Amino acid sequence: MIAPKKCNYLKMVSRYMDNDLNEGEKKALQTHLIHCYTCQKHFKAFLHLKQASRFNYPVSPYFAPRVFSALKQTTPPFWKQMAILPEFLVKSGLVIATLILIFIATADIFNNSPSEMTEPSENLILIDELDRQTTLVSNDQALRFALNSNDIIKDNPNEF
Amino acid sequence: MNLSRDVETDKLIREGQSGNSEAIDKLIRKYAADVHRLIYSIMGNSDKVPDLAQETFLRIFSRLDQYRFQSSFRAWIIQIAVNLCRDEFRKARVRKIISPLFPDSEDSIHSDDPGTRPDFKLERNETRQQIIIALQKLDKSLRMVFTLREIEGLPYEEIARILNWRLGTVKSRLFRARKELAGMLSHQLEDL
Numbered sequence: 001m002i003a004p005k006k007c008n009y010l011k012m013v014s015r016y017m018d019n020d021l022n023e024g025e026k027k028a029l030q031t032h033l034i035h036c037y038t039c040q041k042h043f044k045a046f047l048h049l050k051q052a053s054r055f056n057y058p059v060s061p062y063f064a065p066r067v068f069s070a071l072k073q074t075t076p077p078f079w080k081q082m083a084i085l086p087e088f089l090v091k092s093g094l095v096i097a098t099l100i101l102i103f104i105a106t107a108d109i110f111n112n113s114p115s116e117m118t119e120p121s122e123n124l125i126l127i128d129e130l131d132r133q134t135t136l137v138s139n140d141q142a143l144r145f146a147l148n149s150n151d152i153i154k155d156n157p158n159e160f
Numbered sequence: 161m162n163l164s165r166d167v168e169t170d171k172l173i174r175e176g177q178s179g180n181s182e183a184i185d186k187l188i189r190k191y192a193a194d195v196h197r198l199i200y201s202i203m204g205n206s207d208k209v210p211d212l213a214q215e216t217f218l219r220i221f222s223r224l225d226q227y228r229f230q231s232s233f234r235a236w237i238i239q240i241a242v243n244l245c246r247d248e249f250r251k252a253r254v255r256k257i258i259s260p261l262f263p264d265s266e267d268s269i270h271s272d273d274p275g276t277r278p279d280f281k282l283e284r285n286e287t288r289q290q291i292i293i294a295l296q297k298l299d300k301s302l303r304m305v306f307t308l309r310e311i312e313g314l315p316y317e318e319i320a321r322i323l324n325w326r327l328g329t330v331k332s333r334l335f336r337a338r339k340e341l342a343g344m345l346s347h348q349l350e351d352l
């Protein structure tokens with residue numbers, strides 16, 4: 001019977017079984033094992049446990065064919081069913097869906113903007129004006145950067 | 161454990177991903193024993209093993225295209241099997257809770273806690289049989305960590321990933337599992 005005594009090295013004995021100790025730890029454990037009966041007992045038991053735990057499970061020869069027929073019966077996942085449709089149909093469907101979404105989003109803005117503008121306070125107008133200026137400035141800079149040309153900006157100062 | 165890629169298996173997986181049934185058959189045969197043994201060790205009930213093993217493979221092949229060749233394929237399979245076992249434990253717990261409400265249901269007649277009804281018809285080796293019986297008496301988390309390490313031979317890192325534990329937790333629970341099993345099996349282990 002394994003003595004229920006405790007020893008600080010026992011966890012190390014367990015890690016030894018998994019080859020998890022560095023050289024220093026291994027040497028320390030080996031020295032300790034010489035005179036610790038509890039660790040000796042556990043060392044043997046853990047090792048035997050390891051050896052006895054490796055076994056082969058006898059699988060039925062019908063297992064693979066059974067999985068195969070079950071595999072054929074399962075319906076393909078959604079995206080695979082989609083793949084049956086011609087690719088252009090799927091793509092054009094996506095484009096139409098995107099256009100509808102954009103339409104809904106912009107329509108929402110149009111609907112909302114007048115109600116927001118009905119009674120603008122002075123502060124709001126100020127902020128609005130400030131916003132417009134910063135937008136103009138930043139767009140101006142973006143355009144300069146993008147086109148690297150001052151002529152276009154001079155020609156179309158109100159384009160944005 | 162060798163973590164470098166197994167070229168031959170990778171080839172089979174790629175062929176399997178493009179629907180080659182011969183490759184799929186080879187993959188099933190290659191990992192069937194591992195999956196059966198794992199489920200058997202965790203569930204301790206050989207009646208459920210083939211069904212759960214089949215479900216494991218159905219899940220693997222339904223998402224084979226998601227496999228990116230970055231982790232071990234065997235560890236991926238084991239992960240799926242472990243998740244299925246955890247689902248089974250959860251279902252058994254729910255059945256246990258609701259069975260008093262339906263006294264006529266089958267589950268109230270046959271206790272369906274996978275841990276308490278081991279079936280060892282398959283095991284001829286006395287010590288192994290005792291190990292599987294003792295395993296079922298352990299806490300489920302200790303049973304799983306011992307199975308993954310000693311029965312399936314996975315390294316700490318894979319076990320930590322599969323069970324979603326820290327490395328330190330894997331080491332300390334593995335130690336507890338070994339200690340409890342050694343205590344339960346002291347006579348059998350001394351005879352070896």
Ligand SMILES: [Zn+2]
Nearest residue numbers: 007009036039
């Ligand atoms: Zn000691």
